[in-house]
Amino acid sequence: MCSLFGLIDFKECLSTHTKNKILNTLARECQVRGTDATGIAYNFNDRLRIYKRPLPARKMKIHIPHGVNVVMGHTRMTTQGNAQFNQNNHPFLGKIDGSSFALAHNGVLWNDKELRLEENLPLTSVETDSYIAVQLLEKNKTLDVDSLQSMAEKVEGSFVFTVLDKDNSIWFVIGDNPLCIMFYDGFLIYASTQEILCKVIKKLRLKAPTDILEPKEGEIMKIDRNGRITTGTFTPHTTFEHWWRKYPFYRSYYEDTSTNYDDLFSVAKAFGVTTDEVQALLDYGCSEEEIEEMLYDPELFHEMTGELLYAY
Structure with missing residues (x-):
């Protein structure tokens, strides 16, 4: 069990100080679902930056630079891949046609080794099951609804994926794990559960959100840097055979x-x-x-x- 979290300041209405305060509070509330590692990803000066450490969120200070309005984060509970080797922690870096993207995953995949053989994917030093999603997207050579649908229909396990692309859009691919997004006038925050967000609201003394989304299993959602939403779907797996065996x-x-x-x-x-x-x-x-x-x-x-x- 891990937690996803993040922020999109689509009207650029928050100060850098406020965004850092929100992100640190989000991360610390998310650590109830994972304290082995904490990481964030964001675009700055036309480059994707990933900052992650094998530390609980309460011991890691998140500090984004001025001008960053979209941030994707993760707190990790280790199920596969030693967290002390930072390459095994989230978010993961991927590349398609020279452009970088970052992927984070909440859940456990159990057919990663089979997929690596079936899809003839290269061996990697990353030990985490989640990384197979990065490799499948790289093999598809594009990042869009179709490539995300293809990836989601090949992996087996429990999951929600978030993907940050070069255009500062965050993609949400919803499996059977929870996700909650709360909208405000000018920005949004998200985390793996509504309970986490409610605690963040209380600690930051935010007003009630203007809207709450909890996307369902089989949904693909893209929220761009201006807050516009586009959606797609995929067909989830319904078998637990491999999970039971493991x-x-x-x-x-x-x-x-x-x-x-x-x-x-x-x-x-x-x-x-x-x-x-x-x-x-x-x-x-x-x-x-x-x-x-x-x-x-x-x-x-x-x-x-x-x-x-x-x-x-």
Whole structure:
């Protein structure tokens, strides 16, 4: 489980100081979903800049230069690829016809190795499953609705992708993970859950947003630097066969139609995680799938739930 976040100041109505304050607050609220690494991407002086470190957001100061109005960010919980090797962290750099783009991913992909063979993609030193999305887009040699649709229909797993292009548009490719976008008069902010954004609003004392979007699975959305929205669609995968093979206890979860959380609490207990910790994440808005994903790193789980239980 990770978190996406970002900002588009489409009317250029925010000062640089305010944008930095918003971004730092967003990142710190997003760290409940991942503290292994934090990163941002933005365009400046006709170049894509990516700044990422293997640090939780609370230990990393985000500072964008004057004139930057579109920023894409990510906080990471490691599932594949050691976060201490910065190449494994998000956002990732991609290139198409000499132009750079940045991609960030919330979720887990389980057919990356198969796709690399099937698509005859080059070997890479990046160990993270998410990087296969970058390689598929590079192979398509274009960044548009069709290439994003093709990529989204080839990968298998849980995902939301964000892609920042050279024209300062952010693309959102929505799988079965959450995403929320809040619009204000002149700018927007987004994060993986509405709960995160509500905490940001409270801390920054922002007014209520003028509109809230929570795009659904199968949607592709482009928001350009002027705030204009264009959309497309893709057909999501519906099979969990590979996921079950890799993470066995998921099989029993998806075959069980129980509406309570007894099974989740029982599995958590086996990992040394208390019911209170699980409930804190459920109350925060995390899904059962995301919580089970987190259980593979109990130390990180305790750290994040501790912040929820005792920090507020």
